Amino acid sequence: MNGRLVAGRYELATVIGQGGMGQVWTAYDRRLDRRVAVKLLRPDRVAGGENVDELRRRFDRECRVTAQVDHPGLVTVHDAGNDADELYLVMQYVEGADLADHLAEHDPYPWPWAAAVAAQLCAVLSAVHAVPIVHRDLKPRNVMVRPDGTLTVLDLGVASVLDTDTTRLTHTGTPIGTPAYMAPEQAMGGAVGPRTDLYALGVLLHELLSGNVPFAGSTALGVLHRHLYEAPMPLRQVRPEVPEPLESLVLRLLAKDPQHRPADAQQTYRELAALLPAPGAYQRVSGPMDPTRPFVRPHAPWPDRPAAPGAAQPTPAPGAASSGAPGIAEAVDEVKRLLDAGRITQAVDILGGVLPAAAEKHGEHSPVIRMLRKQYAATLMEDGQYRRALPELRRLADEHAAESGPVGRPALQYRYEAAQCLEQLGEAAAALAEYRVLLPYFEQYRATDPALPLDIRRRMGHLLLSTGDRASAHDVLSRLLYDADRVYGPHHPFPQELRRTLSWLGQVQR
Known part of the structure; x- marks a missing residue:
């Protein structure tokens, strides 16, 4: 027995898994009187003492994304956060x-x-x-x-x-x-x-x-x-x-x-x-x-006995919008408060719910609607909902292209974010093709924003690796390393990452 209290609520009991990055414990949730599993991660061990803040930020975001998946075959995430110098993830305890x-x-x-x-x-x-x-x-x-x-x-x-x-x-x-x-x-x-x-x-x-x-x-x-x-x-x-x-x-x-x-x-x-x-293929299965x-025996109770009477039925999830939805101004204020508190999924629901009413009141092409849709697309991306963000970003890109031309900076920026959605959705060929089209235009802004074309080239190299074109990936990343050294200096994390990737790639190709 350990007895340590995590987040003032979860009392650790016994270790059920251990690795170089952390441990998994059985624990007792004092507030809800139930057994849970708690995973503890040491950011300094995962990140090697570097980029710890970035790891914490990504950990928080990925926990939110994971919580969106509702499937009985996936362990339920109950809670996540930071306790002392460790990240913790509280999950359903699974027997078996x-x-x-x-x-x-x-x-x-x-x-x-x-x-x-x-x-x-x-x-x-x-x-x-x-x-x-x-x-x-x-x-x-x-x-x-x-x-x-x-x-x-x-x-x-x-x-x-x-x-x-x-x-x-x-x-x-x-x-x-x-x-x-x-x-x-x-x-x-x-x-x-x-x-x-x-x-x-x-x-x-x-x-x-x-x-x-x-x-x-x-x-x-x-x-x-x-x-x-x-x-x-x-x-x-x-x-x-x-x-x-x-x-x-x-x-x-x-x-x-x-x-x-x-x-x-x-x-x-x-x-x-x-x-x-x-x-019904077998009269009985072979046991547990x-x-x-x-x-x-689909949906049959386990063990093989009648289900207990009066079992509670699940309540349908409420819709994103309701008849009591807030007004536009109130919704914008509420979204800002939720985003400041890190409650991104709830902010997405409010924005998605208020947009139809706002469009009916102000018109599809009004500045108010565009502002709301920009916030909606950005929040969807922050929440990891790339499939929903993609059409919003493409629509914004098309609107800006119609107003200021297809190579104006706003239209290009939304196309770049849409390409990131394609990349996250696993559509490597489509994302790579879009990055290739966008790169020459962003190169024009190199004097004021050198980081963005470098990032596009890095993404292109990784996409080429994912498609198995290691020779082209090596060429892209080698040229990128030369330019990244000139922009950032050889000791910056960006060129150091490229060197590690190229070194690994060289080992495999030998």
Whole structure:
């Protein structure tokens, strides 16, 4: 027993997980009288003493983004904040065993179980990618198998914050994550997207079916080489009973080029659905922690007994707007107060709710509406809601282009922010094409704003890495390093990040 009180509320009990960056504890929530899990992170260990404030800011933002995902297969985030010199994340306590232990206890792992595990994970990934969030660290230790056979995915927000711009948050420049489950584009420091998680799903499926990850080695660099250049062993060579469609799916999930993987988690689920046992296929499942059970007996209570009478039903979530919505002036004041307090999601809802009434009152093209829409787009981006921000930014860009020309600074700025949305949504080719169009125009402003064209070039290099074009990425980043040294000096974090990326890229290409 520890007894330490975090945030004046969560009493730590026992350590259930530990790593170089922090610990996970069972804890007791004194206020609500319930058991929770508390993850403690030391920013100085994660960031190596550098960019600690940036890490704290990103941690807060990613926790807010994670809280937007509502799916039963994703661990619920209850609270997050800062206590003394540690960041804390309070989560739902999940009973059961992690998937790595589950695999070790059932060797060989039945292939219907593997298909059921993958199908449940696809359902979670589909909800996560719709936000959009990329998990970045999907592996058996981050998946819990509950007694009723359902899965819960852990560490979504923390994985996101630790793996975003990793070369700026580590001394070595080595991407944060588990090398055995890393997609080639992630390991190379390129832009990641939903198909990055699908690659990790392929590794996980291969491990469940064969007992081993497809690419292993004694060093992280050796594992990376195998991910980049070796083909995985077809599963039926070691497990002849595995259905050919399942083997084929795993091979496509493990494609080196993201474009050759399945289109998304929903398509992957559809392919797995044909292999899942139908409802009622068995008279009884094999006991607790059978991952086929949710498909064989969907929505059945666990344990197998009638549901308790009078169980509370969930209350529908309220809409963003209501008949009692505030007036425009009051809404703007309230949004400012919420943003100052860091309550960004609530500010988004208020802005989205007041816009239709304001447009009806003032007209779609009035200065008031444009001001509100600018704030709305900026707040959506701050909240990580890139899919909703993208059409708003494109509309603003078009309006400014119609007024002051397509190469005016406001129109270009909104196009640049829209390209960032494309990048975050995993649309690498579209984002890269837009950056290429925008770069010459922003180069004209280099005298007054040298940082922006440098940042665009950095983004282009990372996107090229994500598409597997390592030669072009090396060329872009090498030229960028020369210019960044002249603008910032060789000891600035920006050129230092570039040197680490280029050094890592050089090691892999040798």
